[in-house]
Amino acid sequence: MIRVLGLKKNLKIDVREKFSIIQRRIEEKTLLLGEVCTEVVIISTCNRTEIYFDSNKNTNVVIDDIFEKLNWNRNFKDSFFYYENELAVKHLMEVVCGFDSLILGEDQILGQVKEAYEMALKLGIIKSNLKKLFQIAITCGKEFRDKSKLNKIPVSSSSIAVNEARKNGCASFMVLGFGNVGELVCKYILSGKFDVLYIVVRNTSTVNIENDKVKVIPFHDRQIHYDEVDCIISCTSAPHPVIWKNELPDKKLEVFDLALPRDAEEAVYSMKNINVYDIDTISSIDIYNREKRKNVMFENKSIMDKYIEEFYEWKKLQKVVNDIIKIKKFGEKVYKRRYETFKNKKNTKDNEKLANTLIKSTSDAYVNRAIEVLKEEELKGSGEECLRIIRKIFYEIQ
Structure with a gap:
């Protein structure tokens, strides 16, 4: 589960500085949090302290773990916000696009997010969900700044x-x-x-x-x-x-x-x-x-929405990743078997006739299997949906 724990923006500076993580400590703190979370990225700037992490632990347990590892005072828990899943993803996209900065649209945060991601990548502490999320977020931030022309209203x-x-x-x-x-x-x-x-x-x-x-x-x-x-x-x-x-x-x-x-x-x-x-x-x-930047940014908000949707499409597809790998392995197996046949017989057979036979047998391996499955599903009562998928696979192939 993707989550983010961060300092609230309305806190006085003397409170915020208690939880600031100086740059030379980021690596050490990231590794510490890696002991209690599956994936971790720490963003710590003059205006922001946020920890993005992936964990299946109970919310209170994992937050307590983070406070303990960072030696933070738990009496200040109310000074932090906490989001998970959709809200955490949306928050990161708002951060990279400048919607969540004290100075709206400021131009340094994208580089700071990229540095935080690269640090976590170097440490091998992000591998899957957070890795993909930050890749998409950084691309989103770049396109957002390019299309919205925020550099024409420079601010930092x-x-x-x-x-x-x-x-x-x-x-x-x-x-x-x-x-x-x-x-x-x-x-x-x-x-x-x-x-x-x-x-x-x-x-x-x-x-x-x-x-x-x-x-x-x-x-x-x-x-x-x-x-x-x-x-x-x-x-x-x-x-x-x-x-x-x-x-x-x-x-x-x-x-x-x-x-x-x-x-x-x-x-x-x-x-x-x-x-x-x-x-x-x-x-x-x-x-x-501020008002000028605000208007330009909201005119281009659809860019952010596009990348949020891209992340969730990727996330959905993770459910079938293993099957995709198996399908590719099966295809590799079919191809290699016929290629071996070609190598063994190319000097004893008519090569054009041999190639024609092997190519047709490759096609038949899939077509015949599709026909078998279609018959089986028709007898089970789900032939219509099966036929829709088979048509999409075979009828639209180039």
């Missing part, structure tokens, strides 16, 4: 942060972290006017940007350059704060904290000259384009 927490900073007069930037989000932030900064961009990373060799205004510095040197910027955009995957009150200069500073858990310690939020935006604040800024 990264773009909102950079745009808001520029509106507030910022021209010198510091970006902490250069993962997917950090790279996107830098891309938006580089696409407009700026005086200087400091990119702060653990390993400076991982960033290769040829621009005199870009300075790549090691993480431990960040404090030295705080005085030289008017905007800090932080998007690390650290499990603890990396922006501390006692390290910040006494000057006007815009701080955009795109991380979860948050990168800025709580005390930074109350500093007089520091204007701090967390991921919830950034989401609330997105008003201007």
Whole structure:
């Protein structure tokens, strides 16, 4: 049974960050959940913590197992939503198409879902139902974005942060972290006017940007350059704060904290000259384009419905997969037997006559069997339905 357990969207950020799974822990946590579920995919982003899994266990039992494996506080169970089967499938499709994002239609979630799927695939923790569901969902998300042209109304927490900073007069930037989000932030900064961009990373060799205004510095040197910027955009995957009150200069500073858990310690939020935006604040800024994106997305909702139907068609066909394999094996057996006959007799017989005999005998093997079955079913009273199927098989063949 396909299921999803995820954090509700209306929770305060201090609750959400308790259950955030940082990227370097995803592999470890996925393997842990693999001990209690048949298949598992974990999606953990700055706005989302969701676990997709396949299990035949009782609902309460498997949820308790998940909380235990992840060392989560069971007193917070009410902070989670839970869907299974049709609702779980629909939810994933809504996620990849951007219907379920805090910033409606945001453009990062599809890539994040793909990464989560590829991680689970690498670990061998998805094999059947979830594997097919995520394959179809990712294809759905790609087509949805292509057909709806959402890229013409670009939006993400990264773009909102950079745009808001520029509106507030910022021209010198510091970006902490250069993962997917950090790279996107830098891309938006580089696409407009700026005086200087400091990119702060653990390993400076991982960033290769040829621009005199870009300075790549090691993480431990960040404090030295705080005085030289008017905007800090932080998007690390650290499990603890990396922006501390006692390290910040006494000057006007815009701080955009795109991380979860948050990168800025709580005390930074109350500093007089520091204007701090967390991921919830950034989401609330997105008003201007929201209605436009909403209309475009709902006009193309049929794409999502098409792929949901495709998944259920695949699911139905799984009931006959074993029979399909047996039918193919039978066909292989018939073909090989006649091919062996041809090889053994090709030098002693007229080859054209031999081929004609073998091809006809192959055809007769199926036709005669179909006739036998039709007679048997007619005597049982179900000849009409049997005849309908046989006609479909034999009359429409090319």
